[in-house]
Amino acid sequence: MYISITKQHLDTTFSQSCSDFVAYLEKENEGKQPELQEHFFDQHNDRIAPEKVIKEIDGNTAKLKKREPKFFALTINPSQRELKHINNDPNLLKQYVREVMKDYAASFHRDIPVSVDSIKYYAKLEYERIFKGFDREVKENQEYRAKIVKLENEIRKVERGEGSGNVKMMRKEIARLHTQIPHRIDGQVVAQGMKKPGLQTHIHIIVSRKDVTNRYSLSPGSKYRESESTLNGRTVKRGFNRDQFYEKAEKRFDTLFKYQRNYVESYSARKAFVQDPKIYFAHLLGLPTNERSAALKLMGAAGVHVPILNIPANKVEAALQAIKQFKKAIDIARSSSSIGI
Template structure:
């Protein structure tokens, strides 16, 4: 499970409207039949139109300054292993979204009118998407780039030859292009992976747009707060503040496991990510200490994520810091790819 929470930052500042973001989330519906369209939804409603989302989010910004975000974006990307547990991608992910928004609400160390925050205090809208495209920052695109540059140059030269601006053998150049296309290290369905290409397989994920203000438009709720859970005196009163991201991520993972009966391996757990970041030696020691069947699954998951499994030591003595640093780079890539951890 890979979850991100980001402020609605666009360019150098904050847009005064959620319209661009809502329009961006509508892109996948273009050209689809009505029965295939994915609509926005919230805790209690389905088939909500984008214009209604914009109206509700933009109208819920009382007393927010121009330099403050008006909403936050939460992206929830289940791994391919987790997606296999779903019976119906769209309906199951809607069910899961509504469950983790309860977790989101209870991760605030805040009260409204003396009561703990509940999901009814959160104004949000969500949308399921089933496609992803390769970005320029993806490893596959970056490592294919030298081949892409050579292919582009050859195509440019061919056009110049055809326009009598350059001398050369077009047939030979076209053969070189075919060879370069085949030699590119990252392929999908027999084609070189390029930026903008749709990723194959089940790519279902969730986008959630959450208003910075509560549903009553009176209290500011920031999941970007630097305060995890604390109390401060304001105007002579003790006020609770903060949002516990660690708690939210842990609850979100647990909620998925309970909802869909998912047996989570250590290698894909949120705990493993924390161990990996804070104490790499503990991470690999725990990994190697797993029961045989669980260890085999863990290594398989890691290998699928690009970690050099052949370099993983086979006993505790071999857990040298140099080896750990080498493996750490591979696991770090796997975590960022969303294959393991949150």
């Protein structure tokens, strides 16, 4: 499970309205019959029209300055393992979103607790993803594609009489490189723009910066986690606890669907990896044998291949010295968490 929170883009190329974002979220409905289209939903309603989403979000911006975000975008990205656990059931995912938004509301630090009914939001399920330039498979394939393109350019120069070289050998090298490209889907080389295989369902949520009354600002982008300040002579609470939200959202899935989460799938593991990879790795090696084996399989599926698999727990310190050797590989855990682990 990976959840992201992003504020509205406000540079000169983006509109003040949420209309462009709503249009983007309608892309999977293009060309589909009405009964097959996916609709926006909120805490209590299904089948909400995109026009209503735009009207409600754009009309709920009282007293916000031009350079202040009017809405935030949440993306909930269950892993393929999590999706498989619930049979990729859209109704269960909608149920989960409605529960998660309760945790979202509860993560605001305010004098009066914020309830989910104070949050104006609209969510939408999507079932497809495409490979992007920063994906591991695309980047690793690109190294080979770049060499092939370079050789093809050299061949053209030779054929035009602008260069020298053995064209036959260069073509042979191109053929060899083609066979070594590591990532393919049904024989086709993975490239930017291709659809990703397997279960890719995820949820986009547009959340208004203002509460449903259009009076109070509720920003999950606050730099304050939980703090107090003085306003007009009185102490007020402010902030949003992201750690609490991410942890509760994860626990909510596990409790709701009786999911047995492995350590490497957890938010606490990703946090440990970012803050101190040694702690992350030590915890990984300290897991019971069956859990450690499952963790390594999950990491392998995500493209993180750990070369030391069977080191006894009492030799953790020796194992830690090996971290530098595969630090580049294990870095992938951060980005792959959105889909694989």
